[in-house]
Amino acid sequence: MLTYIIRRILISIPTIVFVSIVVFGLQLLLPGDPALALAGEERDPQLIAELRRIYHLDQPIWRQYLIWVGNVLQGNLGESIRLKMPVGDLVTAKLPVTMQLASMAILIATCVGIPMGIVSAVKKETILDYGANVVALSGISVPSFWLGIMMILLFSVNLGWLPASGFVKPSESLSQNLKTMIMPAFVLSSVTTAIFMRHTRSAMLAVLRSDYVRTARAKGLREPRVIFRHALRNAIIPVVTLGAIQLGELMSGAVLTEQIFTIPGFGKLIVDAVFNRDYAVVQGVVLCTATGFIFLNLCADLIYFLVNPRMRG
Amino acid sequence: MVAVAATEDVLIQRPSAFRRLLRRKGAVVGLVVVVVFVTIALLAPWLAPYDPIATNFLLVRKAPSALHWLGTDEIGRDLASRLIYGARASLQAGVISVMIAIAFGVPLGLLSGYSKGWVDSLMMRIVDAFLACPFLILAIAMAAFLGPSLTNAMIAIGLTQMPIFVRLIRGQVLAVTVEDYVEAARALGNPHLRIAVRHVLPNIVAPVLVQATLAIAQATLAEAALSFLGLGQQPPEPSWGSMLNVARQFISQAPWMAWWPGLAIATVVLAFNLLGDGLRDALDPKEV
Numbered sequence: 001m002l003t004y005i006i007r008r009i010l011i012s013i014p015t016i017v018f019v020s021i022v023v024f025g026l027q028l029l030l031p032g033d034p035a036l037a038l039a040g041e042e043r044d045p046q047l048i049a050e051l052r053r054i055y056h057l058d059q060p061i062w063r064q065y066l067i068w069v070g071n072v073l074q075g076n077l078g079e080s081i082r083l084k085m086p087v088g089d090l091v092t093a094k095l096p097v098t099m100q101l102a103s104m105a106i107l108i109a110t111c112v113g114i115p116m117g118i119v120s121a122v123k124k125e126t127i128l129d130y131g132a133n134v135v136a137l138s139g140i141s142v143p144s145f146w147l148g149i150m151m152i153l154l155f156s157v158n159l160g161w162l163p164a165s166g167f168v169k170p171s172e173s174l175s176q177n178l179k180t181m182i183m184p185a186f187v188l189s190s191v192t193t194a195i196f197m198r199h200t201r202s203a204m205l206a207v208l209r210s211d212y213v214r215t216a217r218a219k220g221l222r223e224p225r226v227i228f229r230h231a232l233r234n235a236i237i238p239v240v241t242l243g244a245i246q247l248g249e250l251m252s253g254a255v256l257t258e259q260i261f262t263i264p265g266f267g268k269l270i271v272d273a274v275f276n277r278d279y280a281v282v283q284g285v286v287l288c289t290a291t292g293f294i295f296l297n298l299c300a301d302l303i304y305f306l307v308n309p310r311m312r313g
Numbered sequence: 314m315v316a317v318a319a320t321e322d323v324l325i326q327r328p329s330a331f332r333r334l335l336r337r338k339g340a341v342v343g344l345v346v347v348v349v350f351v352t353i354a355l356l357a358p359w360l361a362p363y364d365p366i367a368t369n370f371l372l373v374r375k376a377p378s379a380l381h382w383l384g385t386d387e388i389g390r391d392l393a394s395r396l397i398y399g400a401r402a403s404l405q406a407g408v409i410s411v412m413i414a415i416a417f418g419v420p421l422g423l424l425s426g427y428s429k430g431w432v433d434s435l436m437m438r439i440v441d442a443f444l445a446c447p448f449l450i451l452a453i454a455m456a457a458f459l460g461p462s463l464t465n466a467m468i469a470i471g472l473t474q475m476p477i478f479v480r481l482i483r484g485q486v487l488a489v490t491v492e493d494y495v496e497a498a499r500a501l502g503n504p505h506l507r508i509a510v511r512h513v514l515p516n517i518v519a520p521v522l523v524q525a526t527l528a529i530a531q532a533t534l535a536e537a538a539l540s541f542l543g544l545g546q547q548p549p550e551p552s553w554g555s556m557l558n559v560a561r562q563f564i565s566q567a568p569w570m571a572w573w574p575g576l577a578i579a580t581v582v583l584a585f586n587l588l589g590d591g592l593r594d595a596l597d598p599k600e601v
Contacts, residue, residue, distance in 0.1 A: 014438045014441075015438060015441045015442055015445055018438050018439050018441065018442030019442040019445050019446065021442070022439075022442050022443060022446065023446075026454055026455065026458050027458065029455060029458035029459050030458050030459075031459070031460060137583060137586060137587070138579070138583070140582075140586060141530070141579050141582040141583035141586055142575075142579045142582075142583075143534055143537055143538065143541075143557075143575060143578050143579065143582070145537075145538065145541050145557060146557060146571070146574075146575030146576075146578065146579065149557065149560065149561055149564060149571045149575065150571070150575065152564060153564055153565075153568050153571070157564060157565045157568075248447060249447060251447060251450070252447030252448060252449045252450045253449070255449055255450060255453060255542075256449070256538055256541070256542070259541075259542065260561065270450065270453060270454070271453070271542055273457075274453060274454075274456075274457035274542075274544065275543070279457075279458070282454050282457055282458070283454075285450070285454075286446055286450055286451065286454045289446065289447055289450050290442075290445045290446040290447070291445075293445050293446070293447060294445045297445070
């Protein structure tokens with residue numbers, strides 16, 4: 001088992017190295033001179049020369065990369081030009097907000113998507129199955145930002161039940177925090193709910209056709225016991241690992257959700273940075289998200305290894 | 314002999330992929346909706362009742378009426394006309410970005426799968442790195458560095474989708490290159506490029522077609538998201554995503570501004586998803 005874990009961790013290292021190259025390479029997409037782009041409206045030659053020196057833009061590209069990677073390895077992701085703060089500090093400050101949003105979304109997706117998938121598989125080709133499939137297809141087709149706007153229209157503007165935007169820290173008021181986060185979390189969970197439903201359904205259908213489920217039924221076990229004790233326990237394994245990967249995807253989806261509901265998280269940080277031409281922040285956020293995603297993939301593989309007896313055997 | 318005859322019977326009776334596609338209700342609905350939206354996009358200048366960028370300050374935020382079927386926006390532009398012209402931006406972005414992804418993804422996937430060895434390993438690590446970056450975040454970052462415009466959004470989405478095609482094609486190539494007909498082509502002394510283009514590529518078209526259809530759905534959503542964030546189509550040109558971005562600010566005064574563009578995006582994306590699912594089933598060799 002230890003050999004597997006070590007091997008799996010070692011495989012992740014080259015991926016992280018290439019991710020760093022991709023993230024660093026983003027700045028090569030900047031049209032024209034990066035120093036001019038960083039200077040923005042300022043066209044002072046002295047400032048531009050200073051920016052070139054600070055950001056090592058006068059160095060060959062490979063040396064620029066090595067300097068950047070060296071700094072990243074020391075925890076220095078650069079400094080935000082606009083906020084005059086280290087990017088690392090900004091990321092650390094915003095990450096918990098997005099993590100809370102993503103965790104709530106994954107909880108909603110689990111509570112809705114998995115039961116829907118079970119019902120859909122057990123009641124295959126009935127109205128319940130068709131209904132669940134329509135919900136799942138809508139989940140992956142309806143843009144989250146439109147769903148968010150429509151929910152604001154219904155629950156905030158028309159019914160007045162929930163606030164349309166804003167964020168309250170849980171330490172200040174947990175109930176207010178939940179009130180501001182429940183709608184964004186529901187919006188963010190829509191795609192994941194659909195994915196959980198579809199995977200649970202197909203895994204359950206495969207398991208329900210297997211010999212051991214037929215044997216369990218032949219032994220006279222009651223249907224709920226067959227479904228929950230025998231079928232679901234095996235069908236849920238790929239969905240559990242999918243959950244870890246989806247948490248990474250939710251970080252991506254949070255960009256739009258945070259923008260609609262004005263939540264000061266990771267996603268809003270990158271969008272604000274884009275409009276402020278704060279490239280160090282953009283690179284920092286992409287690097288952190290990608291590294292987090294690789295880590296979650298690693299966790300997913302390890303969870304799969306731990307929960308699947310055949311893998312350990 | 315009997316077995317051969319029976320197999321031939323099955324082969325003769327097996328309907329074409331298009332016929333199998335037409336048997337699936339969902340896929341047919343998807344296909345019809347796609348054709349309708351493509352027609353609307355192509356005939357936009359003739360179908361749109363008004364100029365999509367002509368403002369009229371006497372008609373600011375008017376609800377749907379006989380004159381303006383879908384209402385007007387915050388500066389009196391006709392929403393139906395903007396929606397019709399917006400179909401051009403959305404479908405164009407969906408199709409062109411996928412074409413970019415295929416244009417780069419197919420040769421790179423062929424090279425990776427066909428060459429194997431260190432070239433394959435290196436390319437797969439690069440693909441892993443791209444896939445490790447969440448799709449939308451990478452597309453936003455690329456669009457940010459390239460600058461906000463519809464063309465740059467399409468490039469960003471295309472480049473972000475490319476690794477999926479590289480991996481898919483590489484996998485298919487690895488499966489196909491061990492087939493007898495490829496071995497035979499090699500034994501006959503055909504050059505590698507000829508084998509890859511003439512013998513391998515035609516046999517991996519089906520999964521690429523399925524992935525491309527599903528990728529158009531994802532690209533359409535991504536373009537709408539980028540335009541919603543202000544990184545895609547720039548004003549005053551209409552796009553469904555940017556229309557939603559403006560509508561958000563007037564949600565309590567003019568909710569109709571938000572209804573139509575969102576509904577249009579959801580319908581097109583759903584149609585491409587249905588069509589992609591249908592194509593996957595119809596092109597599956599196990600399906601008879």
